[in-house]
Amino acid sequence: MAQTPDGALAGVPPAAEAGGILRIDLTAIVENWRDLGRRVAPAECAAVVKADGYGCGIEPVVAALAQCGCKTFFVADLSEARRVRPLTSDADIYVLNGVLPGTSLTFAQLDVRPVIGSVVELIEWNEFCAAQEWPGSAALHVDTGMHRLGLNPGEAVTLADSARSTAHICLIMSHFACADEPAHPLNARQMADFHDVRLLFPGISASLANSSGIFLGPDAHHDLVRPGAALFGINPTPQHMNPMRPVARLQGRVLQLRRVATGDTVGYGATWTARRPTRIATVGIGYADGILRTSGGTDTRPGAEAIVAGSHCPLAGRVSMDLLAIDVTDLPADVPRRGDLVTFLDEDIGVDDFASHAGTIGYEVLARLGRRFWRVYDRP
Numbered sequence: 001m002a003q004t005p006d007g008a009l010a011g012v013p014p015a016a017e018a019g020g021i022l023r024i025d026l027t028a029i030v031e032n033w034r035d036l037g038r039r040v041a042p043a044e045c046a047a048v049v050k051a052d053g054y055g056c057g058i059e060p061v062v063a064a065l066a067q068c069g070c071k072t073f074f075v076a077d078l079s080e081a082r083r084v085r086p087l088t089s090d091a092d093i094y095v096l097n098g099v100l101p102g103t104s105l106t107f108a109q110l111d112v113r114p115v116i117g118s119v120v121e122l123i124e125w126n127e128f129c130a131a132q133e134w135p136g137s138a139a140l141h142v143d144t145g146m147h148r149l150g151l152n153p154g155e156a157v158t159l160a161d162s163a164r165s166t167a168h169i170c171l172i173m174s175h176f177a178c179a180d181e182p183a184h185p186l187n188a189r190q191m192a193d194f195h196d197v198r199l200l201f202p203g204i205s206a207s208l209a210n211s212s213g214i215f216l217g218p219d220a221h222h223d224l225v226r227p228g229a230a231l232f233g234i235n236p237t238p239q240h241m242n243p244m245r246p247v248a249r250l251q252g253r254v255l256q257l258r259r260v261a262t263g264d265t266v267g268y269g270a271t272w273t274a275r276r277p278t279r280i281a282t283v284g285i286g287y288a289d290g291i292l293r294t295s296g297g298t299d300t301r302p303g304a305e306a307i308v309a310g311s312h313c314p315l316a317g318r319v320s321m322d323l324l325a326i327d328v329t330d331l332p333a334d335v336p337r338r339g340d341l342v343t344f345l346d347e348d349i350g351v352d353d354f355a356s357h358a359g360t361i362g363y364e365v366l367a368r369l370g371r372r373f374w375r376v377y378d379r380p
């Protein structure tokens with residue numbers, strides 16, 4: 001049932017004034033989390049909620065997941081950890097980007113855990129914990145092939161011998177680079193290397209799999225899995241049907257309808273030309289709302305589609321900051337009408353479909369979802 005969007009940000013206008021309406025199905029997020037949990041049992045299923053809960057709103061997402069039993073959350077940085085902590089007093093909260101210089105005290109004050117990704121970070125953390133007598137649980141990230149964050153395996157071997165240097169470590173983790181391509185040889189190599197790494201730290205929990213990693217099979221599951229994308233309806237198995245439920249429904253409002261003559265162009269750069277007498281619906285959302293500029297349609301490249309009165313209609317011309325145009329010539333003359341809503345994301349047009357027209361991935365579409373929408377949360 002639709003409720004007042006109490007997760008919405010200040011300044012969002014009432015629904016009737018909004019150029020766009022974003023509906024987030026919290027029930028679907030919870031169902032997706034439960035589904036992944038069943039696939040990995042007895043391993044634990046955490047939730048990665050970085051980037052404002054993949055654009056869906058970190059507060060309502062965490063509140064819903066915590067209420068149905070999720071005990072472990074991963075965020076990107078301390079500003080996100082600060083938003084998550086008040087929503088759940090007993091969950092473990094890990095900060096993926098680790099400790100920045102001088103920030104250890106904040107971790108202690110919020111009672112959240114850094115994911116330590118280098119030897120200097122570990123030294124700084126251990127010194128802080130010793131000086132403050134803070135028990136200081138942390139995750140240790142060992143790089144097995146992503147080459148972004150994490151100690152290299154050689155450093156992990158050196159550390160593992162010193163009980164003092166690893167006293168605060170409660171989770172050993174690594175991260176897949178290519179889990180969405182199951183046949184990629186790097187997957188097997190990372191799984192083998194991580195298997196060796198965890199043997200160095202007996203008795204400490206281990207975590208390797210993101211969303212797609214879960215579908216690589218039980219050897220990837222270890223003690224804790226870290227899905228983000230799949231919770232939010234992104235397909236973790238791009239070669240197969242999407243096993244997850246869709247979460248985001250995005251609609252934009254028709255501001256006006258106009259007729260365009262054959263040979264006239266639409267939008268900045270005049271990149272789209274009417275090949276017939278054309279009817280254009282101008283809609284009040286644009287790239288400032290996360291509708292990627294590259295999803296527009298030109299004379300040489302078809303763009304994304306929107307569903308208008310039940311039919312798929314193509315975008316015409318470049319997406320502007322606050323506006324975009326849709327070719328609705330094939331619809332009956334009396335639809336759509338000014339004020340109607342047209343649909344960009346729903347069960348029919350998934351985030352991955354929409355992303356593919358813009359030359360990107362569902363992750364980027366969700367992470368960029370704008371702040372001007374009227375947001376509605378459907379709750380369990």
Ligand SMILES: *Cc1c(COP(=O)(O)O)cnc(C)c1O
Nearest residue numbers: 048175210211226227228229230
């Ligand atoms: C973002 C992230 C995840 C979640 O990845 P998804 O592909 O969205 O499931 C897991 N672990 C780490 C280290 C990450 O950065």
